[in-house]
Amino acid sequence: MGTVWAEPYKIKMVEPIRITSVEERHAAIREAGYNTFLLRSDDVYIDLLTDSGTSAMSDRQWAGLMLGDESYAGSRSYYHLEEAMRGVYGYEELVPTHQGRGAEHLLSQILIEPGDTVPGNMYFTTTRFHQEYAGGRFADVIVDSAHDPAALDPFKGNVDLTKLQALIDEVGADRIPYLSLETNVNMAGGQPVSMANLQATYELCRQHGILVMLDATRALENAWFIKQREDGYADRSVAEILREICSYSDGATVSSKKDNLVNIGGFLALRDPELARQARALLVAFEGLHTYGGMSGRDMEALARGIEEMVETDDHIRARVGQVEYLGNKLLEAGIPIVQPIGGHGVFLDARAMLSHLPQDQFPAQALAAEIYVESGVRGMERGVVSAGRDPVTGDHHYPELELVRLTIPRRVYTQAHMDVVVEAVRQVHTNRDAVRGLRFTHEPESLRFFQARFEPIE
Numbered sequence: 001m002g003t004v005w006a007e008p009y010k011i012k013m014v015e016p017i018r019i020t021s022v023e024e025r026h027a028a029i030r031e032a033g034y035n036t037f038l039l040r041s042d043d044v045y046i047d048l049l050t051d052s053g054t055s056a057m058s059d060r061q062w063a064g065l066m067l068g069d070e071s072y073a074g075s076r077s078y079y080h081l082e083e084a085m086r087g088v089y090g091y092e093e094l095v096p097t098h099q100g101r102g103a104e105h106l107l108s109q110i111l112i113e114p115g116d117t118v119p120g121n122m123y124f125t126t127t128r129f130h131q132e133y134a135g136g137r138f139a140d141v142i143v144d145s146a147h148d149p150a151a152l153d154p155f156k157g158n159v160d161l162t163k164l165q166a167l168i169d170e171v172g173a174d175r176i177p178y179l180s181l182e183t184n185v186n187m188a189g190g191q192p193v194s195m196a197n198l199q200a201t202y203e204l205c206r207q208h209g210i211l212v213m214l215d216a217t218r219a220l221e222n223a224w225f226i227k228q229r230e231d232g233y234a235d236r237s238v239a240e241i242l243r244e245i246c247s248y249s250d251g252a253t254v255s256s257k258k259d260n261l262v263n264i265g266g267f268l269a270l271r272d273p274e275l276a277r278q279a280r281a282l283l284v285a286f287e288g289l290h291t292y293g294g295m296s297g298r299d300m301e302a303l304a305r306g307i308e309e310m311v312e313t314d315d316h317i318r319a320r321v322g323q324v325e326y327l328g329n330k331l332l333e334a335g336i337p338i339v340q341p342i343g344g345h346g347v348f349l350d351a352r353a354m355l356s357h358l359p360q361d362q363f364p365a366q367a368l369a370a371e372i373y374v375e376s377g378v379r380g381m382e383r384g385v386v387s388a389g390r391d392p393v394t395g396d397h398h399y400p401e402l403e404l405v406r407l408t409i410p411r412r413v414y415t416q417a418h419m420d421v422v423v424e425a426v427r428q429v430h431t432n433r434d435a436v437r438g439l440r441f442t443h444e445p446e447s448l449r450f451f452q453a454r455f456e457p458i459e
């Protein structure tokens, strides 16, 4: 097969999409307060808002929906899910939740005491929200190269062990309940952690009695990059690599809406039965009984099948990441500044470089996402100062180094021709970039503001 990738499936059912006019899109984005989260999907042509819950399920998964066991307690589909999770991720205890943030909520509540510090390899929006909601403080210990969109480091998701050690010395290991270790770091552009770094981080944490909790939402994509880039892994299957990733942790939160190929679902996985007992005690109050969490039986059946399917052979992940790299390489050829190396779940445009005439407090990435939509009907999203929110203590904006527009690719949904349309759209906006105006808030929600904020252009 060489280096050529092709989708390891053929298409059995299609969903029509509509191309709108520029006038319609101008009206739609104004109506949406220049926030692509507030657009109606009917007004979108190619939807690259997120890879979350937007995957196409296989015929086997759809068949599983019909076979889902909707028993309130002890559902057969729960036991299938438990078996799949144990077999693929290798954790013993399964706590099912409605999606990833449900698992983050439970984990934060059982482990964080007010005043604690939770280090992590870059923040994620909902993860940090739940850490702060439980009274904790997030501390970034990712390597410096993660903050530089042009740095060609193959493992920009790595933990900087010197930063971690300095934090332990500063606050004391007893005020660090766990390290939150994200695989294929979303906010850094879908950048992987190396196996050597996972192992070394786990060792250091163990020496200090600090747990390591993975955000294994995109661990499969991380496994693929380890196979491609790390010595000694080229001949291992992604299934084996994924198991090894998880072996350097005490548990994981997973949003199953990504790697796991379902439209809804998630789980908390743990090794320690006592921690699992505590999580299940909260589960019944916040999500549902311990044999369904927030999912229906059919959701769990489709999820169990998605987990098995994603690692059945390496062909799925090869094609998934291959498509993302196809888009990224075309954009690079067109001279568009993007985060490099190209990530696993999307291509991240460097809005700071592209719209260098806009200061960060005029939200260049938000403005760029809106402009790309108006130009083409392609919907991406902001990952910059708006997503970063405000410091809860000072009330000032967090100003992240990375001011990005994320073009996220749903799994098994779009074709190479769709990717070519996206390249053309971004190229057009890049040509006319000097005309793009900055934005200001007309409505700013208190938390997770990027979801529902509204803006207007600055005259």
Ligand SMILES: Cc1ncc(COP(=O)(O)O)c(C=O)c1O
Pocket (backbone or CB within 6 Å): 052, 099, 100, 101, 102, 124, 126, 127, 182, 186, 215, 217, 255, 256, 257, 265, 266
């Ligand atoms: C890395 C990461 N963690 C957690 C979450 C939260 O998961 P969910 O959206 O299923 O609540 C997401 C979702 O976007 C994510 O990308």
